[in-house]
Amino acid sequence: MDKSLSRFWTIIRSYKLSSHPNLTISLFLFVILTYLVLAPIISILSNSIRLTRMDAILSGGKFGDFTFKYIERVFFSPISENIFWTPLLNSFTVSFFATIIALILGLVLASLVTSTNILGRRYLSFLLIIPYMLPSQAIATAWITMFKNRKVSGPLGMLEALGIYPPDWLAYGPLPISICMALSYFPFAFLLFSNALNKIDIQLEEVATSLGAKTLTVWSKIIIPLLIPTTMSVLLLTVARTLGTFATPYILGTPAKYTLLSTSLYSSVRSNESGVVAVIAIVLSCIGIILLLVDISVVKKWQRFVTVGGKGIKRPPSKLGVFQIPTTIFAWIIFLIAAFGPFLVLALSTLMREPGNFALSNFDLAYWTGVNVPGMDQPGIFTSPEIIIALRNSFLIAGSAAIICGILGLIVGYAVVRLPGSLISAYLRQISFLPYLMPGLAFAAAFLSLFAVSRGPIPALYGSLSLLILVMVVTYLPYASRSGISAMMQVGQEPEEAGMVLGAGFWRRIFKILAPLQKSALVVAIILPFITGMKELSLVVMLVTPGTELLTTQSIRFLDFGYTQLANATILIIGVVVMISVLFLNRVTKTNLASGLGG
Amino acid sequence: MHEVKLNSITKSFGRNSLAVDNLSVTFSSGEFVCLLGPSGCGKTTTLRMIAGLENPDNGEIHYGDKIFFSSKNGESLKAEKRDLGLMFQSYALWPHMTVFKNIEFGLVMKKLSLKEKEIRYKEMEKLFHLEGLKNRYPSELSGGQQQRVALARMLAVKPSLLLLDEPLSNLDSNLRLEMRAELKRLHYSLGSTIIFVTHDQMEAMTLATSIAVMNKGIIEQIAKPMEIYRNPKSLFVAKFVGNPPMNIIQVKNGGEIIECLLKKTTFSKNEVKTFGIRPESIRIVTDGEGEIDAVLETIQPTGADWIVELVVSGKSIFAISSDQPKSDVGQKVRLSFKLDGLHVFDDQDLNLKLI
Numbered sequence: 001m002d003k004s005l006s007r008f009w010t011i012i013r014s015y016k017l018s019s020h021p022n023l024t025i026s027l028f029l030f031v032i033l034t035y036l037v038l039a040p041i042i043s044i045l046s047n048s049i050r051l052t053r054m055d056a057i058l059s060g061g062k063f064g065d066f067t068f069k070y071i072e073r074v075f076f077s078p079i080s081e082n083i084f085w086t087p088l089l090n091s092f093t094v095s096f097f098a099t100i101i102a103l104i105l106g107l108v109l110a111s112l113v114t115s116t117n118i119l120g121r122r123y124l125s126f127l128l129i130i131p132y133m134l135p136s137q138a139i140a141t142a143w144i145t146m147f148k149n150r151k152v153s154g155p156l157g158m159l160e161a162l163g164i165y166p167p168d169w170l171a172y173g174p175l176p177i178s179i180c181m182a183l184s185y186f187p188f189a190f191l192l193f194s195n196a197l198n199k200i201d202i203q204l205e206e207v208a209t210s211l212g213a214k215t216l217t218v219w220s221k222i223i224i225p226l227l228i229p230t231t232m233s234v235l236l237l238t239v240a241r242t243l244g245t246f247a248t249p250y251i252l253g254t255p256a257k258y259t260l261l262s263t264s265l266y267s268s269v270r271s272n273e274s275g276v277v278a279v280i281a282i283v284l285s286c287i288g289i290i291l292l293l294v295d296i297s298v299v300k301k302w303q304r305f306v307t308v309g310g311k312g313i314k315r316p317p318s319k320l321g322v323f324q325i326p327t328t329i330f331a332w333i334i335f336l337i338a339a340f341g342p343f344l345v346l347a348l349s350t351l352m353r354e355p356g357n358f359a360l361s362n363f364d365l366a367y368w369t370g371v372n373v374p375g376m377d378q379p380g381i382f383t384s385p386e387i388i389i390a391l392r393n394s395f396l397i398a399g400s401a402a403i404i405c406g407i408l409g410l411i412v413g414y415a416v417v418r419l420p421g422s423l424i425s426a427y428l429r430q431i432s433f434l435p436y437l438m439p440g441l442a443f444a445a446a447f448l449s450l451f452a453v454s455r456g457p458i459p460a461l462y463g464s465l466s467l468l469i470l471v472m473v474v475t476y477l478p479y480a481s482r483s484g485i486s487a488m489m490q491v492g493q494e495p496e497e498a499g500m501v502l503g504a505g506f507w508r509r510i511f512k513i514l515a516p517l518q519k520s521a522l523v524v525a526i527i528l529p530f531i532t533g534m535k536e537l538s539l540v541v542m543l544v545t546p547g548t549e550l551l552t553t554q555s556i557r558f559l560d561f562g563y564t565q566l567a568n569a570t571i572l573i574i575g576v577v578v579m580i581s582v583l584f585l586n587r588v589t590k591t592n593l594a595s596g597l598g599g
Numbered sequence: 600m601h602e603v604k605l606n607s608i609t610k611s612f613g614r615n616s617l618a619v620d621n622l623s624v625t626f627s628s629g630e631f632v633c634l635l636g637p638s639g640c641g642k643t644t645t646l647r648m649i650a651g652l653e654n655p656d657n658g659e660i661h662y663g664d665k666i667f668f669s670s671k672n673g674e675s676l677k678a679e680k681r682d683l684g685l686m687f688q689s690y691a692l693w694p695h696m697t698v699f700k701n702i703e704f705g706l707v708m709k710k711l712s713l714k715e716k717e718i719r720y721k722e723m724e725k726l727f728h729l730e731g732l733k734n735r736y737p738s739e740l741s742g743g744q745q746q747r748v749a750l751a752r753m754l755a756v757k758p759s760l761l762l763l764d765e766p767l768s769n770l771d772s773n774l775r776l777e778m779r780a781e782l783k784r785l786h787y788s789l790g791s792t793i794i795f796v797t798h799d800q801m802e803a804m805t806l807a808t809s810i811a812v813m814n815k816g817i818i819e820q821i822a823k824p825m826e827i828y829r830n831p832k833s834l835f836v837a838k839f840v841g842n843p844p845m846n847i848i849q850v851k852n853g854g855e856i857i858e859c860l861l862k863k864t865t866f867s868k869n870e871v872k873t874f875g876i877r878p879e880s881i882r883i884v885t886d887g888e889g890e891i892d893a894v895l896e897t898i899q900p901t902g903a904d905w906i907v908e909l910v911v912s913g914k915s916i917f918a919i920s921s922d923q924p925k926s927d928v929g930q931k932v933r934l935s936f937k938l939d940g941l942h943v944f945d946d947q948d949l950n951l952k953l954i
Contacts, residue, residue, distance in 0.1 A: 203691035210685035212708035
């Protein structure tokens with residue numbers, strides 16, 4: 001062992017690392033990524049079969065002993081019905097309906113916007129993506145602000161204030177959860193379908209037309225079949241996303257005691273059952289990994305459907321005739337419900353003293369300034385210490401994570417592209433991709449299990465901002481390194497080699513040649529994770545502690561305490577920050593953001 | 600079999616880009632017509648308007664006694680009702696359908712019986728050597744096979760007018776030669792009218808029975824291939840057809856060569872703006888003969904002949920010779936010019952020999 005280790009070091013030393021910067025960088029990444037990605041996974045796997053300290057004391061065993069206790073508790077105990085089987089069934093039910101609705105909405109709207117003369121199609125192609133940019137709890141929070149009934153404390157729901165009593169099934173549980181999830185995820189389907197429709201070589205359709213096919217035949221025989229791979233992708237990815245969503249089931253399910261796997265995992269974390277947490281997180285990950293691996297293989301298998309691009313002529317919009325007005329109304333209503341509606345409801349609720357009273361005198365900024373609010377023991381939104389701290393934390397965490405992620409992504413790209421075919425390049429590619437397969441909630445649980453205590457030289461990071469930054473960096477790394485790899489591929493090796501031939505050293509090449517070429521790629525690589533980080537909830541909700549709350553988690557806390565207005569205002573703040581970032585991104589890249597928002 | 604008649608066709612995209620400018624032309628029945636021109640000259644747009652994939656802003660398109668389009672009474676026959684064959688550069692085979700399904704599609708649209716479809720497929724299979732490919736997907740075919748399937752799909756419905764958009768551009772040079780022969784054979788045996796678009800003058804020369812050279816939305820000249828080559832109507836046509844291209848010499852740049860060429864024609868110096876001379880009409884001759892001195896600059900053997908770069912009065916021109924040049928690079932040679940490859944253009948860039 002010692003011998004081989006020293007041989008390893010001799011090899012490393014004989015390489016003279018300083019003269020092999022590519023290799024040095026790769027080894028550095030190798031160590032960091034292995035620890036940040038693999039260690040949490042190993043830690044949670046071991047947690048699922050080893051006795052916790054608490055249980056060791058209770059049952060008289062030894063801490064760390066091998067045990068089936070947690071697996072048994074989750075799958076076969078009297079409480080497994082409550083903590084696992086029912087939530088599992090509920091998760092699948094909700095995911096099924098949410099996915100079907102999202103898929104249909106996405107497909108219909110994408111077809112209308114890309115291929116017909118529906119009114120305002122250019123605006124719709126942007127506006128319909130907005131729900132995707134909202135934090136995931138925005139729609140759910142708006143829903144509860146609207147439909148809440150007396151079952152839950154806090155201010156009245158808007159409808160009830162207007163004298164309509166919303167029944168429980170409309171206010172909480174599977175129906176609203178499915179609808180809200182569908183409304184937050186349909187833009188993803190819309191994006192994928194729009195891209196696919198725009199990519200279909202229009203000559204494929206023209207040949208069919210010249211052979212005598214009418215528009216409807218062209219759609220049913222050519223276009224729709226060509227969309228099958230996209231449809232499969234949308235199905236699998238949306239199911240994977242809905243399974244890992246936390247906010248919607250937490251807000252809309254908890255009042256009705258309707259538990260999903262994600263919320264069940266969360267309550268196990270809250271009750272400190274780390275063994276149970278590990279088992280549920282592993283199940284959740286397995287489902288996620290299976291879904292995404294199936295997606296990857298489907299995409300590969302249907303590669304033959306990807307056609308040689310034509311001349312890039314756009315499909316001329318089909319005339320809808322009498323259907324033009326109804327379809328236009330339909331598309332704009334979806335926009336109003338999914339994007340504009342939540343904003344309006346959230347904003348109104350913070351401006352109205354009493355919900356549901358539309359008299360002008362009822363509108364003021366009381367909740368924002370915190371002056372003269374009857375029955376509220378909290379300062380106003382502008383002065384709330386919680387919001388200020390959360391705002392600072394959000395910027396700090398999402399900002400640092402984004403910068404680290406953007407730079408790391410380019411470095412991974414550099415290492416992977418410059419050491420092609422080597423084992424280490426393949427390893428880096430794979431390991432930086434791994435977090436993509438795990439639902440954020442499960443990955444957070446793994447992180448929690450690793451960093452809850454100090455291990456060797458690495459301190460217990462739980463309760464610190466750096467833990468939140470780290471978990472974001474690792475989770476967003478798949479996207480960052482994917483774009484880093486493609487950015488490096490695009491530049492190719494030639495500019496750098498030209499510099500090398502002319503005698504430029506490594507650092508000079510990096511700063512004089514590569515960095516200027518990658519400037520805009522870097523800006524995008526930083527802003528995208530920043531946006532995702534600002535609206536991140538499921539990943540951080542079980543890692544925050546008082547003092548490290550983010551805007552997203554703070555809004556959940558406010559809701560827990562019944563401070564609806566504060567919660568809604570917090571979400572509005574996130575929305576505004578995200579919108580500004582998106583606009584800035586559009587300015588920088590001068591393209592539609594649509595293609596970039598893969599996260 | 601009918602003729603295709605375009606009458607004052609105008610088409611623009613956006614405000615400032617006129618794609619086709621008041622085009623009137625008739626393609627006779629049974630011809631193999633080539634629309635030849637650089638990219639953006641309006642050739643593809645013209646083809647797409649005949650196919651019905653675009654509508655002209657103005658003008659009329661007739662096919663025999665059928666009106667395809669007329670801006671006068673706002674008539675426009677839908678593309679799916681024009682009954683013509685269409686083939687693209689990318690072949691546009693449907694990737695989700697097998698070879699059989701691809702070819703069958705047009706027959707299904709025509710509502711042919713099962714038996715008839717089978718017969719037609721067998722016919723195409725034999726004609727295009729598609730035996731054993733019936734259940735393959737396009738991605739499992741070679742480039743040449745894809746091309747043949749695309750041809751079969753187009754011809755299965757027996758259209759009398761075929762429209763081909765750069766049909767050979769995607770093929771490598773060997774396969775291209777083969778497919779050119781195939782298309783030529785096909786035209787001969789089917790006798791249908793074929794209109795095809797290309798930017799490759801070689802393809803146009805070898806395939807077409809009639810070439811329409813297009814530039815900036817108008818047809819500069821329409822004639823038989825050799826006529827286009829021998830008697831180009833305009834400087835543009837002269838420059839576009841021929842490889843290596845015609846040597847162009849501006850009169851205003853002057854020099855000994857101008858005087859030498861002027862002497863061979865009946866025109867005076869102020870009538871002529873530009874001389875054009877085909878490379879094969881420049882002959883390198885032994886000392887004592889010839890009309891002018893030149894220096895041999897480079898020699899490029901192509902295998903079949905030699906392309907020779909010569910400098911005359913400070914200007915470099917290219918000659919093509921079927922014999923190996925006897926002189927070496929850097930040596931002085933004498934040149935003579937054959938009259939049939941010499942063209943003179945006026946200040947409108949029109950060929951004075953033809954006016």
